[in-house]
């Protein structure tokens with residue numbers, strides 16, 4: 001197995017990335033907002049990060065605080081845009097999970113670009129490029145999973161169309177990605193579990209992507225090491241409900257490793273793309289409303305099996321590395337799909353049938369997945385029949 005040559009690549013990310021426990025509580029971190037009116041978006045439980053909100057208030061004028069619940073759809077996003085425009089906001093900040101950060105990217109872009117969300121959405125909208133640079137935008141993640149703080153797209157569900165689609169622009173990369181692992185110490189067990197599995201899926205898919213490059217490879221390998229050392233401990237910490245006050249140094253270290261895994265997965269996927277798990281997760285999420293992380297966890301094992309069964313030597317080498325990092329030096333890539341399956345099942349993650357996808361919709365899911373942007377990174381090109389086979393095995 002010879003090494004492949006280094007190909008041309010490009011790498012784009014947030015203007016500034018700051019990482020550290022407790023950083024989000026420091027007003028100095030929000031210098032980019034000084035003198036500006038800030039529209040602040042949070043998740044459904046802002047009590048988890050009151051000190052962060054207070055630190056922003058000490059630096060800037062917070063004109064509105066909006067809570068978003070679940071994964072916002074086109075209607076909810078346009079409501080937020082209208083609210084931000086009406087409040088004469090000059091900058092946007094998101095403190096929350098991937099959906100809150102994605103919503104913030106859209107609000108920041110539509111504060112400076114006229115029109116409605118549909119003018120800019122891919123697939124179901126006009127897909128127009130944004131003309132003006134978005135308003136200053138800071139992303140502060142409170143989960144460790146999506147890496148959305150360093151990606152250039154926002155994933156938005158359309159209830160009307162039954163799909164999830166993206167608004168995408170390199171200009172939508174945040175001006176500041178502020179990653180404070182201390183914010184994850186209050187993340188509940190299920191969110192810890194599913195966001196962690198999303199990060200792992202993103203690292204595996206970006207590493208085996210046909211668009212991977214030498215820089216994203218380095219991030220994926222390092223990210224997978226941190227995932228394998230931090231994941232189980234963070235789930236245990238969340239389950240024990242030790243929270244902030246009962247957190248040990250080891251708990252903080254584990255949360256930090258998962259924040260690195262998530263951050264690196266975002267850096268990698270934004271520049272290397274993803275694969276069939278995410279190719280499926282977007283459309284099926286739109287069809288069923290099932291959480292993104294749960295869909296990734298349900299599909300990862302069987303997509304890996306199908307890829308390994310049809311992969312070339314180069315891709316098999318990569319799956320071998322993934323198997324060794326997560327499950328130990330003695331593991332081979334042939335064991336990987338079953339090991340992934342057992343790891344996910346051991347945590348009681350739902351099967352695809354429990355997430356609301358019924359067999360009569362497999363053909364529709366496969367057809368939509370074939371058109372999904374993420375599918376372009378998958379190392380193997382599958383037929384519709386093969387994709388349906390993956391769904392049947394994951395049911």
Ligand SMILES: [Fe+2]
Nearest residue numbers: 146198202296
């Ligand atoms: Fe994901």
